[in-house]
Amino acid sequence: MTEALPKLREEFRMQNKSVFILGASGETGQVLLKEILDQRLFSKVTLIGRRTLPFQDEAYKNVNQEVVDFEKLDDYVSAFQGHDVGFCCLGTTRKKAGAEGFVRVDRDYVLKSAELAKAGGCTHFNLLSSKGADKSSSFLYLQVKGEVEARVEELKFDRYSIFRPGVLLCDRQESRPSEWLVRKIFGSLPESWASAHSVPVVTVVRAMLNNAVRPQVPEKTELLDNKAIYALGKADDALRP
Numbered sequence: 001m002t003e004a005l006p007k008l009r010e011e012f013r014m015q016n017k018s019v020f021i022l023g024a025s026g027e028t029g030q031v032l033l034k035e036i037l038d039q040r041l042f043s044k045v046t047l048i049g050r051r052t053l054p055f056q057d058e059a060y061k062n063v064n065q066e067v068v069d070f071e072k073l074d075d076y077v078s079a080f081q082g083h084d085v086g087f088c089c090l091g092t093t094r095k096k097a098g099a100e101g102f103v104r105v106d107r108d109y110v111l112k113s114a115e116l117a118k119a120g121g122c123t124h125f126n127l128l129s130s131k132g133a134d135k136s137s138s139f140l141y142l143q144v145k146g147e148v149e150a151r152v153e154e155l156k157f158d159r160y161s162i163f164r165p166g167v168l169l170c171d172r173q174e175s176r177p178s179e180w181l182v183r184k185i186f187g188s189l190p191e192s193w194a195s196a197h198s199v200p201v202v203t204v205v206r207a208m209l210n211n212a213v214r215p216q217v218p219e220k221t222e223l224l225d226n227k228a229i230y231a232l233g234k235a236d237d238a239l240r241p
């Protein structure tokens, strides 16, 4: 894989694909956008979000932004049209939005967006889910993640990639004390244990992109757990400057 990646990226670039990102203002979405621009993988990059994001850097000058009202997504069909690949990094927390608000964002907004993307011609949908996602779980978070995974699968994208990372390691701008504590604990644990249960955001993002450029496996749906994300996301770290 390590040796193959540069060639796979080059072949992928030649296909002039377009991409959209949902959740590009979030911790994962921001890193994903930067990496997509750094790697120059797509000929057109569109962000779909609830607000316009301010970018100063020249590198972002060709990024298109579609501002939508997620409560009325049917009014924004055109925002979802004509993208080959889609990445969904949308999400909130129960603490921030309440149980109902969490379900609304992490299930309903994600599912509706996926439906519109499919109708708009998207052939490869990438969903950032979570370790432990399980539609039968008694924990709301894991149940919703499992349910949305399954319902997006019913849409039958040509290719559907589900990423199930453990705790995301990043310097979160917004304060989340419980996540901060978990990160501190992971930081003090042996590498092998920590890498089974947590993963740096940049590794998740690189896994998503390294996966997107490699040929599709025979199955339409592929599931990458924390271990697979680690391996794929770090596959060509040694070749990076």
Ligand SMILES: NC(=O)c1ccc[n+]([C@@H]2O[C@H](COP(=O)([O-])OP(=O)(O)OC[C@H]3O[C@@H](n4cnc5c(N)ncnc54)[C@H](OP(=O)(O)O)[C@@H]3O)[C@@H](O)[C@H]2O)c1
Binding pocket: 022, 023, 024, 025, 026, 027, 028, 029, 049, 050, 051, 070, 089, 090, 091, 092, 105, 106, 128, 129, 130, 131, 165, 166, 167, 168, 169, 179
């Ligand atoms: N944190 C972890 O350790 C962890 C572990 C595994 C999986 N995950 C999952 O990974 C995904 C991304 O996580 P993250 O930490 O990168 O997310 P994040 O930093 O919280 O960003 C969330 C994104 O969703 C958007 N969003 C939130 N509420 C919204 C609403 N009501 N309407 C429209 N947009 C809304 C935000 O937009 P605004 O900027 O406009 O608010 C932002 O772009 C989530 O689904 C999360 O559950 C997280």
